[in-house]
Amino acid sequence: MTNLPDKPSLDGIEAGLMKRWDAEGVYRFDRTAAREQVFAIDTPPPTVSGSLHIGHVFSYTHTDTVARFQRMRGKVVFYPIGWDDNGLATERRVQNVTGVRCDPSLPFDPDFTAPFHGDVPKDHRAIPVSRPNFVDLCREITHLDEQVFEELIRRLGLSVDWSLLYTTIGERARRVSQRAFLRNLARGEAYQQDAPTLYDIDERTAVAQAEMEDREMPGSYHKVAFHRTDGQGDLVIDTTRPELLPSCVAMVAHPDDPRYQPLFGTTVTTPLFGVEVPVLAHPLADPDKGTGIAMICTFGDITDVTWWRELNLPSRALIGFDGRFATDAPEWIRNDAGREAYAHLAGLAPKQAQKKVVEMLQASGEMLGDARPITHPVKFYERGSRPLEIVATRQWYIRNGGRDDALRTSLVARGDEVTWHPPYMRTRYDNWVGGLNGDWLVSRQRFFGVPIPLWYRLDADGNPMYGDVLVPDEADLPVDPSTDCPAGFTADQRGVPGGFMGDPDVMDTWATSSLTPQIAGGWNEDGGVFDAVFPFDVRPQGHDIIRTWLFSTMVRSHHEHGGVPWRNAALSGWILDPDRKKMSKSKGNTVTPMHLLEQYGTDAVRYWAASGRPGVDTAFDEGQMKIGRKLSLKILNVSKFVLSFGEAEPDAPVDAPLDQAMLARLAKVVTGATTAFDGFDYARALEQTESFFWWFCDDYVELVKARAYEGDPSARIALRTALSTLLRSFAPFLPFVTDEVWSWWQPGSVHGASWPTAADLGADAGFDADAALDPVSEVLALVRRAKTEAKVSQRAIVERLVVRATPVQQAAIEAAYGDLRDAGSVQSVEYSTAEQLGCEVVLGA
């Protein structure tokens, strides 16, 4: 069969092919496959609260090329897709587009409708809604977002199996996530603790170490005088947070610091508040910082927490969950002046309180000199807008090695069981695991997430007994403790003395997405295929989330399965804007992909993406899209040309030396591309194939076309063989144009065809194709150049061609002379021997 279009075109081929792939189930996972036959991909579920930008196109294309390669190679490819729709990012988006906020104390309103949909006026005050109403809204909005995402992912031609679609808030994800958590709990890997926690006072939730970032913020040093109780004068400290003076519990200096050694064991009183605090020694105190002595507060920073813990200090917390100073003066401030001073701070936010304290210190003469402005790094929640505070709260943790050297060591060792692409990404994992300073805080005081599946018994006074945890049966998962009852209780016992209460928190979004292999594979789920896919073959992801997604997935797999979740980790680079800044929505420098797909075609955009080396950040350059467009177009045209010669009789031999050499060269390319793909280096595979392809078009096809027109079977078979090989080699990168061309002359989809091998080409592995081909190409180029320089048509006649070359080169040229003659319109040739290849070209009149 050969069915050539008169005027082949790239325009609009995508829609038809996408339909066809769906209808034929080209990418469907075979659920009966055994593990050895499967290639399983732990696809990153994009966050639907954001938008897909060109950076997603970049990295998702990389994975898709590998998936397509493996599929053609005969693997049963497990290529799921999911939407990450749970968590704070979604809540924010919902608040922004609907004008509501969640107030869990409100009752469900079945008739509630959101006041806005996308156009919330700036002066609008968010309307409080119940948690169930809020969650409903979240589902509604994410559902709409997900449709937009699906459209783009499909348009990109990703060969995912849509029947494997999951969402991180979906029922299966909730069940898997809760099951995994309960098993962590049963094995002692999950535990709760009442401890100082980094807390975002705007979002009113605890935050994990992995979600924090430093930001350079303006601040000021203040020299503040504490008064020695022995009457021997003052002790001066330098602090950036004078507002925490009322929370001061001690002073600390380095044990070897001679300036303060005499004071250890004595006490001082705080300025303004007159609270007596001890002067202590601790090696973490830095003699070179400030005055070498610091005040310890509850809590100014993580070091304060360390000192508080290691020096057994009291806790004097004043900043509450609302981020404001407590309204009543604390009991540890005893004198009247101190209590009066505190009254000025009551109810203030830290920033306002600082201003007030400085005023008071200046008035009392206890501040020396002026504030000295500095910029210094301050801890923020990565999505937050105000500095994190440290607040003591009860939270759930999962052990991740941050407090346990043995576990830390085994998790670092797990990194050895994964092959990293590129290898240096391994170091980032090691650094992160090695630098952990606490366990993984998984509870969040939020609403749209997987609930922590626990209840607590209430004592006779109605207070929760957190030590008395009530767990659900795995068979009943997923549960929502805020509406479901624990076994042995009834709904009317909720919140009453002797009854129970549900844990109000949800899990961190990473606590669910750390289980994508288990969710996608259906771990312990009806209809799951977990045993056939786990451990997965590859986790593709961005290098910026090694510390979060990659590491947390490793932790869960280590605990639950005693092994790694995947064999390979493929880290993709970022797309940078022309100023080499990372593209991100918050910077407003994103490029949206749809118009590029429409303007250049999907294949061209994929070509650009696949040209980016694994792990390498690449600046966005729209000009590069044109290259892929041109390549696609060339494939279309040369295919039509090659196929237009018709078929030769099937058993005819490929006996022309040039044809044999071309196939031998192609065989090497196929081998090289295969090796590159096996190492996840799609870009190298593409480069090799492309480089061959342009030589094939520019030189080989030009050389043999006369012979092909005449019906020479060797040329016709070689051309068709090469075309088939090239289409299959390009198929992972340019799925549309290759399948379009494939459909002209082959049954089925090219994406269901087999990956080419050197053996298919019947080439002699020892044959030196370059030695046979390069001299011919060179002579052809010299002839063309002569015509170009003479400003004549390439069809102009060459009366006489004198080739100067080594004997070996002469033999190669002579073997292909018939083709060279026809392609260059050469009338006669002579040879002379020379070290350096050269030509004398005598053009006809």
Next chain:
RNA sequence: GGGCGCAUAGCUCAGUUGGUCAGAGCGCUGCCUUUACAUGGCAGAUGUCGGGGGUUCGAGUCCCUCUGCGCCCACCA
């Protein structure tokens, strides 16, 4: 402060174990209405491979060092 990465033509980038490695495409210049392709074809120009040392017969390619940029981490009082 520690770690990792990057620095090659105007632009975006290749150069896998040191020996045609000084490349590709874009852009630029010229030529060609050639019957697959003018959304084309053919050809051309462009670089002290960030600076300085060193190893070697030979170094973008290995070592040291400096400079600049990016990222990650850090106890940031």
